Amino acid sequence: xxxxxxxxxxxxxxxxxxxxxxxxxxxxxxxxxxxxxxxxxxxxxxxxxxxxxxxxxxxxxxxxxxxxxxxxxxxxxxxx
Amino acid sequence: xxxxxxxxxxxxxxxxxxxxxxxxxxxxxxxxxxxxxxxxxxxxxxxxxxxxxxxxxxxxxxxxxxxxxxxxxxxxxxxxxxxxxxxxxxxxxxxxxxxxxxxxxxxxxxxxxxxxxxxxxxxxxxxxxxxxxxxxxxx
Numbered sequence: 141x142x143x144x145x146x147x148x149x150x151x152x153x154x155x156x157x158x159x160x161x162x163x164x165x166x167x168x169x170x171x172x173x174x175x176x177x178x179x180x181x182x183x184x185x186x187x188x189x190x191x192x193x194x195x196x197x198x199x200x201x202x203x204x205x206x207x208x209x210x211x212x213x214x215x216x217x218x219x220x
Numbered sequence: 221x222x223x224x225x226x227x228x229x230x231x232x233x234x235x236x237x238x239x240x241x242x243x244x245x246x247x248x249x250x251x252x253x254x255x256x257x258x259x260x261x262x263x264x265x266x267x268x269x270x271x272x273x274x275x276x277x278x279x280x281x282x283x284x285x286x287x288x289x290x291x292x293x294x295x296x297x298x299x300x301x302x303x304x305x306x307x308x309x310x311x312x313x314x315x316x317x318x319x320x321x322x323x324x325x326x327x328x329x330x331x332x333x334x335x336x337x338x339x340x341x342x343x344x345x346x347x348x349x350x351x352x353x354x355x356x357x358x359x
Contacts, residue, residue: 148273149343150354188359193341196276212273212341218355219270219277219301219342220254220313220333 141166143173143205146212151190154183155213164205170194171201173211190215223285224298227272232300232311241296246318250325252333254313256306266347270303270312273341277301280340284332288317291331292324299332301342312344 143162147155162176170192178184191214192199198214205211224240234253241249256268285297298316306312315332319325336342344355 146273148271148341149345150357153354187357193273193276196279212276214273214276214341215343215354216356217337217339217341218344218357219272219340220337 141168141205141207143168143207143209143211145173145177146210148212149215149218150187151184151213151215154181168205169201170199170203170205173205174201177213184213188216222289222296223282224296224300225278225281225285226300227274227277228300228302229304232302232314234311234314237298237300237314237316241298241316241318243295243318245320246295247320248322248325249316249318250322250329252313252315252329253311254333256308256310256312258308260346263348265308266349267308268306268312268347269345270301270306271343271345272301272303276341281336284335284339287335288328288331292319292328293321294319294324294328297328297332299336301336301340303342 144159145162146159152158193212193214194209281299295318300314302312315329317325317328346353
């Protein structure tokens with residue numbers, strides 16, 4: 141399945157744009173997404189940390205992704 | 221309404237925030253105003269840029285206000301955050317809390333800004349005369 145991944149902050153710089161499309165197996169999890177992205181964009185591994193958000197919630201690594209989920213990469217936040 | 225959470229691309233209005241948070245039941249209001257500092261770790265900062273994942277940022281801020289209402293006897297809570305390019309001295313964030321008694325207002329206000337900095341998906345980039353950096357991105 142194809143998942144659109146939104147990017148913010150430094151993740152936008154790493155992906156070279158505000159969103160990318162990732163092709164994943166049907167029952168892929170958040171962890172699968174992370175390892176696929178880290179292979180394609182090794183700079184992700186250099187970040188202090190980063191989270192995946194699914195439908196506007198921080199997601200655990202084992203959570204299943206669905207094609208129509210709104211998925212985003214959340215690098216370390218620095219608001220305020 | 222008990223809470224007001226907003227993200228603005230225009231300058232924040234401190235007086236409007238104070239007017240909204242005051243009520244006849246309040247014994248005090250606590251207001252935190254974040255401002256853009258002209259230096260970080262000894263380097264001169266020229267300006268900041270703030271970016272938000274808006275729907276999730278609003279949701280996370282709502283979660284914070286819910287937690288506050290469960291923990292402290294406060295009356296109203298306001299969080300306004302700015303996005304876009306900010307010059308030195310401009311205001312990225314205003315947090316205001318009203319309560320019958322000051323302890324709750326102080327503690328809740330502190331909790332909100334501390335938690336916001338840890339959980340709300342908003343990012344700031346610092347601009348120096350010789351480069352730019354996303355704050356906290358790297359260890």
